[in-house]
Amino acid sequence: MRLDLIEVEPKRIKIKRIIAVLLIILFIVIFSLLGMYCAKNYKVKIIAQKNKALENNVLSNETENETSANQEKSNVQNDTSILDLDNREHVKKTLLPVYSQNAKNAMKNIYKSDSKVAFLTFDDGPSQAVTPLILDVLKEENIKATFFVLGSMVKKNPDILKRAYLEGHYIANHGYSHNYSKIYKSVDSVIQEFQKTEQCIQNAINNPEYSSHLFRFPGGYSGGKYASIKKAAGKKLNENDISYIDWNVLTGDAEGANTKEKILKNIKKYTKNKGTIVVLMHDASSKILTYETLKDVINYLRGEGYTFDNFYSIMQ
Ligand SMILES: [Zn+2]
Numbered sequence: 525m526r527l528d529l530i531e532v533e534p535k536r537i538k539i540k541r542i543i544a545v546l547l548i549i550l551f552i553v554i555f556s557l558l559g560m561y562c563a564k565n566y567k568v569k570i571i572a573q574k575n576k577a578l579e580n581n582v583l584s585n586e587t588e589n590e591t592s593a594n595q596e597k598s599n600v601q602n603d604t605s606i607l608d609l610d611n612r613e614h615v616k617k618t619l620l621p622v623y624s625q626n627a628k629n630a631m632k633n634i635y636k637s638d639s640k641v642a643f644l645t646f647d648d649g650p651s652q653a654v655t656p657l658i659l660d661v662l663k664e665e666n667i668k669a670t671f672f673v674l675g676s677m678v679k680k681n682p683d684i685l686k687r688a689y690l691e692g693h694y695i696a697n698h699g700y701s702h703n704y705s706k707i708y709k710s711v712d713s714v715i716q717e718f719q720k721t722e723q724c725i726q727n728a729i730n731n732p733e734y735s736s737h738l739f740r741f742p743g744g745y746s747g748g749k750y751a752s753i754k755k756a757a758g759k760k761l762n763e764n765d766i767s768y769i770d771w772n773v774l775t776g777d778a779e780g781a782n783t784k785e786k787i788l789k790n791i792k793k794y795t796k797n798k799g800t801i802v803v804l805m806h807d808a809s810s811k812i813l814t815y816e817t818l819k820d821v822i823n824y825l826r827g828e829g830y831t832f833d834n835f836y837s838i839m840q
Contacts, residue, residue: 642800650678653809661818689729715761773791773798774804777814
């Protein structure tokens with residue numbers, strides 16, 4: 525019995541030990557699993573936090589992008605509004621020639637002034653071949669000039685006329701056809717061509733309020749076969765608040781001056797001892813030489829002490 529008891533005791537102890545080992549293993553397993561679970565959770569949390577941060581970052585970038593896109597859009601809109609005549613109230617207000625008694629007198633007495641002011645004028649355009657080149661030079665030189673346009677040409681090239689207008693040049697009227705037998709058929713035909721051309725200008729610049737108040741007779745006002753019609757038409761134009769003007773300096777660009785030297789020679793010849801000058805040039809498509817000589821003409825006049833102006837300074 526005793527022996528049995530002795531034998532049974534170690535057995536129990538053995539079982540207890542096994543149970544203890546199993547419990548320890550179980551604890552280890554449970555703790556390991558718990559540890560792994562916690563670690564996983566922690567990792568998930570970190571990733572979630574990172575993702576959230578990333579998301580916020582993206583969102584804030586998106587907002588920034590959106591803001592900058594909106595800014596760009598508004599900049600573009602601003603730029604467009606600068607280019608779009610319809611939105612430029614100040615252009616409408618400032619670039620509308622006004623015909624007053626002062627303007628009428630100033631135009632009549634323009635050559636009596638000793639001030640060395642040069643009014644550069646370009647007739648017979650706008651043309652695709654030459655007018656934009658002339659506009660580029662005037663822009664570079666920061667000079668505002670006057671364009672005596674033909675209605676028939678404005679109809680063909682409204683965008684070029686609009687550009688000239690928006691760049692601050694004076695748009696004046698040179699009739700519609702430039703066909704002497706047509707325009708000088710009667711006083712009424714002169715007036716009709718004037719009005720038709722005014723309408724072409726208004727359409728091109730999209731401003732029905734525009735009135736140039738300034739005409740240049742094709743071929744000039746004085747003399748010739750149609751002198752009496754021109755004289756009567758000039759009177760009628762004046763009665764309707766329209767001045768007319770020729771020039772007192774010829775470049776000869778439409779009278780056979782076919783080299784730069786000849787044009788410059790004419791400029792020197794006709795500006796001699798003159799104060800205020802009105803210079804006749806042309807921007808028809810055949811007048812590429814006028815463009816090629818323009819810088820030299822400008823430099824020469826500057827050297828002689830001239831400043832440049834257009835008829836806005838008078839018609840206001
Ligand atoms: Zn002409």
